[in-house]
């Protein structure tokens with residue numbers, strides 16, 4: 001049993017979250033969800049130990065309660081926001097696997113908020129930085145450093161083009177070079193299953209965007225060609241994992 005007296009929520013309070021969970025489990029206070037969001041995932045991003053401790057109970061509710069599944073996904077997205085997030089998450093790995101299955105089932109129904117749900121799936125798979133940075137590819141920009149010369153580059157994937165460029169304060173994106181998207185067969189690692197999931201669910205824009213982000217870019221400054229995903233990942237590692 002969890003000792004709730006030891007677990008603080010986003011407001012530093014103890015004891016309130018289990019009361020709220022009791023209420024939503026008994027379906028007697030729909031308004032309790034609002035306070036649960038506030039205490040477990042403040043402003044959609046701030047998590048606390050109580051958030052992770054609530055995951056098993058949210059996982060039980062999730063098959064029949066969209067609110068529970070969405071809140072659980074939002075908490076998992078915030079894992080790296082808390083110093084003990086990954087440790088706390090590991091304690092409920094069975095529930096995480098279960099939530100991942102539920103989110104994947106939901107994606108197969110092609111919900112209206114597909115991209116948000118897809119972001120939840122990425123977080124549940126441990127791809128936190130992709131979960132945080134992947135947009136809808138209408139107008140996405142990623143900042144990366146060229147791994148060869150260190151130039152700060154902008155990667156654009158969207159309706160205005162798919163290119164690498166140097167962002168100039170006055171002139172916008174200059175010296176644009178067309179991206180070199182990976183083919184489906186060339187995709188590896190997370191890019192491969194992310195693309196396969198998007199294709200399965202007929203999310204063409206998302207699938208095309210993933211092929212570009214997991215493809216290669218040419219640096220306008222030194223003309224070297226590099227993996228966008230590797231450059232983006234290394235730029236987004238948590239501080240403790242950075243290699244000096």
Ligand SMILES: [Zn+2]
Pocket residue numbers: 146147148149150151219220221222223224
């Ligand atoms: Zn370069």
